[in-house]
Amino acid sequence: MDLVIFYKTNHTATLNGKARQYCSLHCLVDDLHxxxxxxxxxxxxxxxxxxxxxxxxxxxxxxxxxxxxxSVESKYAFSNYEDASEFAKLYGGKILNFDGAVEIAKKDFKSTL
Structure with a gap:
């Protein structure tokens, strides 16, 4: 996946002291769960x-x-509730914390979890 094209949904994490980058919450959940x-x-x-x-x-x-x-279901992150709320008013969706968004993303992997 092209990380530049999908920068707005990027995630990063550290594994054994080395940085890993993901194009989406979906791909992060794949490694995490x-x-x-x-x-x-x-x-x-x-x-x-x-x-x-x-x-x-x-x-x-x-x-x-x-x-x-x-994934079909979009997941976009914001640093403050007001920006998330404004985005949701324009485009729909529900506002969740990380754990809630992960639970939604895990549904993509039903057969493996």
Whole structure:
């Protein structure tokens, strides 16, 4: 997957001291929950500022009319609730924290989890 084209849905994590980058929450969940890799320091790109932030501080808009990356259901992250709310008003979707967004992403892997 082209990380530049899908930068707005990028995630990064550390595995054994080395950085790993993902085009989407879907691909991160594949390593985290399917492959059960011990990922640390997980971050996501804030759609508005295009800067990385800790996923535990992110507000994800899940299921908007914007195209998803690697899955039908889109997942976009924001550093603050107001930006997420504005995006959801324009494009639909529900606002979730990282754990909630992961639960939605895990549905793509029903047969392997």
């Amino acid at each position: 399917v492959n059960k890799l011990p990922l640390k320091d997980i971050q996501v790109v804030d759609v508005k500022s295009l800067k990385f932030l800790d996923v535990t501080k992110a507000f994800y808009v899940v299921g908007s009319r914007q195209k998803g990356t690697m």
